[in-house]
Amino acid sequence: MDAIYTLHDFMLNSKNWIYILMGLGLIMYVCWWLFLTSRDEPKRIT
Amino acid sequence: MQRRKFLGLLGAAGLMTTAVAGQAQAAGSKHFEGYPDSFGVLHDTTRCIGCRKCEAACNTVNKLPKPDKPFDDLKVLETERRTTDTAYTVVNKYETSKGLKFRKIQCNHCLEPACASACFVKAFTKNPTGSVTYDESVCVGCRYCMVACSFNIPAYTYNDPITPKIMKCTMCQPLIAEGKLPGCVEACPKEALTFGKRVDLIKVARERIRQYPDRYVDQIYGEREMGGTAWIYLNGVPSPEVGMRDDLGVASAPELTGGALATVPMIVGLWPVLLTGIYAVSKRKDKIAKEEKRQAVTAALTKAAADAEVKLSAALTKAEVENKKQIEVAVKKAVEESAKQPKTEGEA
Amino acid sequence: MSQDTAAGKGNLFNIISGIIILAGLVVTFLRFTQGLGGVTNLDNNNPWGVWIGFDLLCGVALAAGGYTTSAACYIFGLKRFHSAVRPAILTAFLGYAFVVFALHYDVGRPWRLPYPIFVSPGTTSLLFEVGLCVFLYVSVLFIEFTPAAFEWLGFKKIRKVVVKLTLALTIMGVILSTMHQSSLGALFTIAPSKLHPLWYSTYLPVYFFISSIFAGMSMVIFEGTLSHHYMHGLMDKTHLDEADGVVLGFARGASMVMMGYVFIKIIGLVSDGTWQYLSSGYGLLFLTELLCFVALPAMLYGIGSREKNLKLIRWTSLLTVLGIVFNRFNISMVAFNYQLPSSQRYFPSLMEIVISIFVVTLIVTVFRFITTRMPIFYEHPEYAEHEEEPAAHGHGH
Ligand code: SF4
Ligand code: SF4
Ligand code: SF4
Numbered sequence: 079m080d081a082i083y084t085l086h087d088f089m090l091n092s093k094n095w096i097y098i099l100m101g102l103g104l105i106m107y108v109c110w111w112l113f114l115t116s117r118d119e120p121k122r123i124t
Numbered sequence: 125m126q127r128r129k130f131l132g133l134l135g136a137a138g139l140m141t142t143a144v145a146g147q148a149q150a151a152g153s154k155h156f157e158g159y160p161d162s163f164g165v166l167h168d169t170t171r172c173i174g175c176r177k178c179e180a181a182c183n184t185v186n187k188l189p190k191p192d193k194p195f196d197d198l199k200v201l202e203t204e205r206r207t208t209d210t211a212y213t214v215v216n217k218y219e220t221s222k223g224l225k226f227r228k229i230q231c232n233h234c235l236e237p238a239c240a241s242a243c244f245v246k247a248f249t250k251n252p253t254g255s256v257t258y259d260e261s262v263c264v265g266c267r268y269c270m271v272a273c274s275f276n277i278p279a280y281t282y283n284d285p286i287t288p289k290i291m292k293c294t295m296c297q298p299l300i301a302e303g304k305l306p307g308c309v310e311a312c313p314k315e316a317l318t319f320g321k322r323v324d325l326i327k328v329a330r331e332r333i334r335q336y337p338d339r340y341v342d343q344i345y346g347e348r349e350m351g352g353t354a355w356i357y358l359n360g361v362p363s364p365e366v367g368m369r370d371d372l373g374v375a376s377a378p379e380l381t382g383g384a385l386a387t388v389p390m391i392v393g394l395w396p397v398l399l400t401g402i403y404a405v406s407k408r409k410d411k412i413a414k415e416e417k418r419q420a421v422t423a424a425l426t427k428a429a430a431d432a433e434v435k436l437s438a439a440l441t442k443a444e445v446e447n448k449k450q451i452e453v454a455v456k457k458a459v460e461e462s463a464k465q466p467k468t469e470g471e472a
Numbered sequence: 473m474s475q476d477t478a479a480g481k482g483n484l485f486n487i488i489s490g491i492i493i494l495a496g497l498v499v500t501f502l503r504f505t506q507g508l509g510g511v512t513n514l515d516n517n518n519p520w521g522v523w524i525g526f527d528l529l530c531g532v533a534l535a536a537g538g539y540t541t542s543a544a545c546y547i548f549g550l551k552r553f554h555s556a557v558r559p560a561i562l563t564a565f566l567g568y569a570f571v572v573f574a575l576h577y578d579v580g581r582p583w584r585l586p587y588p589i590f591v592s593p594g595t596t597s598l599l600f601e602v603g604l605c606v607f608l609y610v611s612v613l614f615i616e617f618t619p620a621a622f623e624w625l626g627f628k629k630i631r632k633v634v635v636k637l638t639l640a641l642t643i644m645g646v647i648l649s650t651m652h653q654s655s656l657g658a659l660f661t662i663a664p665s666k667l668h669p670l671w672y673s674t675y676l677p678v679y680f681f682i683s684s685i686f687a688g689m690s691m692v693i694f695e696g697t698l699s700h701h702y703m704h705g706l707m708d709k710t711h712l713d714e715a716d717g718v719v720l721g722f723a724r725g726a727s728m729v730m731m732g733y734v735f736i737k738i739i740g741l742v743s744d745g746t747w748q749y750l751s752s753g754y755g756l757l758f759l760t761e762l763l764c765f766v767a768l769p770a771m772l773y774g775i776g777s778r779e780k781n782l783k784l785i786r787w788t789s790l791l792t793v794l795g796i797v798f799n800r801f802n803i804s805m806v807a808f809n810y811q812l813p814s815s816q817r818y819f820p821s822l823m824e825i826v827i828s829i830f831v832v833t834l835i836v837t838v839f840r841f842i843t844t845r846m847p848i849f850y851e852h853p854e855y856a857e858h859e860e861e862p863a864a865h866g867h868g869h
Contacts, residue, residue, distance in 0.1 A: 083159045084250055085351075086236050086596060087379045093385065093595035097604075098846075100392040107396040108640060152707055208516060227774035232712065238793030240663055244588040244600035262592045264582015268599045272662045279516045280580070289579035369811070372665050381598055384658030384677045388651055395647045399547050403639065406549025456708045456853045 351376025496830025536688025538564025765795025
């Protein structure tokens, strides 16, 4: 990757990753919630 | 009571995340100097005579449409103008404390361009040459770049219904890439415009101020404004007198929006935690309340459900014949009437 | 129910909306043949006008009822608001759908609206954030709304699947709303030199988010008032029984949030040291906005909910909604470009206003179309017994 010379380019790059991480994070939360509640009374998910 | 708590929490968390973001930004010690050896132009307004040769040259090199009034018509200077979709640069005349002064306006090619920071399709690029260029092929035409630019530079082809676009000075990127001078600089008869590496231009400007302290005010406009610009100015009068705002501040666009942008992932990260927590609490309360009432309710419910079933099926048979929607409401009402006692208890 | 007056009202409504829609279509034609220059008063100094200030900023703020109501009911467990959820979700969905629709008029090349997400994401832009969240939130609202449509169509299985997702969708809705409501305010943080210091603040995103909460709640009350007036016959007993409780509860909640909002606005003034501008003309405007359109309705809501004065609350909701519009107009138009001489300031053209009214009329028309067909104000009898949300499912066992 080219060296980064401006704050704008730096932010463009870091925010790209942050948006991807946000998407992954949301999916992770759902999975974690399912895991946490999986031994509760059987009738409900979410 | 509960509602109050919830709204309080929302507010608290909102403020909290902003505070966090502010800190995160302050803590970031990243500093960027911009592209090394990038170019710029020094505009010495004390030398400018308002001949409009730069406007004419810009019009030619960029193949813009011919204006209504020819470039040698200096009456145009009587009214203050700004850049438009047919003029990347304009010269204005100002009455100042030191007499008439002229100043050329064009894109300042900011070191941290607000237009680029604002554009949601990355239509602007800060090039290693120092120029800020625009790519029409992705532009949606939202005009946020125009809102963002503190110098009011980008113009828009408002009368184009199908393919409107942003128009602005390119610092003659195609020419400087070939090692040539920008059109306007080339055309200036008074050397009011000097093209060169920005670092050198700053030195030149300093030197001029040092040599002629009476001629110049001790300020290089654009050295730090909005995070610094490639196009810098030397003035003989305080900058507002020649139509340049001196209240822009030195924070660049990405610094201004950094705080708000930094808050966004905090919302995504912390909201689910907070909200599932609140949900768990409210569900737990529900459960306890229900447990207490279960005994009493079960009996009543069973009976009501049976009653409702009977009425429901009767009504549904009728429903075949009549307007369906009306019946749905009527049936619902009937069901509720019979189930009223236990249901209200159950939901309280 | 008096059929005659209802029909009369319906006819009058149809005639007026017919005229507006016709005018809207004419301007639409002009917009897409002459460009923005032909129909708007926008220029290079004033790139955003009433289509952004009203259709986008007010539209999104006033559609906030969707997330506030569903969060209150499903996350905070305030079941008594349950019958308000569906109308609120429907209003929010239509609100957002028409925000997107109206954007097609404002942006230069509307067919490129997906570009920020799919072609060339400019992630440093707050507008990118707004675009992404609005896109996702419209989808979430659409899914949240589908159970009503499925009940109408009789698709039981798929309805059940969607209903199971309620909690996840609600949380998602709150996250996305927080993000884009606040980012709409943050749009202006990039231009400190153009927005008057009284309105410019690094807290802008917080102000927009908090004000969206009471904007949404007031809109639920206000819209409920209208619906009760014109569509009373469509409502079932639960809805009618709960309606007053919803109004009272929301009034109390809104008054609390509004007090908080006034407080943080004052904090902002002091922390930015901008209170000195209060004595100027803009200061008067600012104080009017804060005192007459936020502090006053906050008090009226408080009094109304304490004294169970529904009429007072309903009028207050109108005042609050107007206050939100006033605030968004101030930020996007009145206090924006305050430094320009008055000859260069923006004032909307008639055709711009026509389009904004046209869009509102379309929303009302579609709302009427849907509520008279699908189970919005009443529970579908076949589905009434299983409670909607997972949280309350236990009851009956
Ligand atoms: S002057 Fe305006 S248009 Fe030019 S680079 Fe700076 S922000 Fe962009
Ligand atoms: S108008 Fe075009 S260039 Fe300007 S911000 Fe919007 S998409 Fe980017
Ligand atoms: S640098 Fe080129 S495009 Fe810019 S004002 Fe000069 S001639 Fe015009």
